Amino acid sequence: QVQLVESGGGLVQPGGSLRLSCAASIRTFNSYAMGWFRQAPGKEREFVAAISWNSGRTGNADSVKGRFTISRDNAKTVYLQMNSLKPEDTAVYYCTASRFWSDYTNPHGYDYWGRGTQVTVSS
DSSP, rough: OOOOHHHHHHHHOOOOOEEEEEEEEEEGGGGGGEEEEEEOOOOOOOEEEEEESSSOOOEEEEGGTTEEEEEEETTTTTEEEEEEEOOOEEEEEEEEEEESTTTTTOOOGSSOOOOEEEEEEOO
């Protein structure tokens, strides 16, 4: 059974940083592309960042370029380093896994989802 468990969310002031982690219980983790999406109240779920199975390729939404960095390690964990946080980054952040890289910005292209972790950016 595949599980994705996010952690690291919380309350942070504008301009601050957080690092989200996603622990994946996927037997063939190294064959999956991984991603992060977020959903703010009253808004649709949106793509944040993705990383290919071997970390050779990454993609970021324009809204987070230069501020957020996705990475992964061999311990079946994916990270989202978030710097220079803004109030508009406030959302529930979801970790996702996909067997394919080709359409990484599309939420329908992902096979598994975590339950999410809340990030609130406020003074």
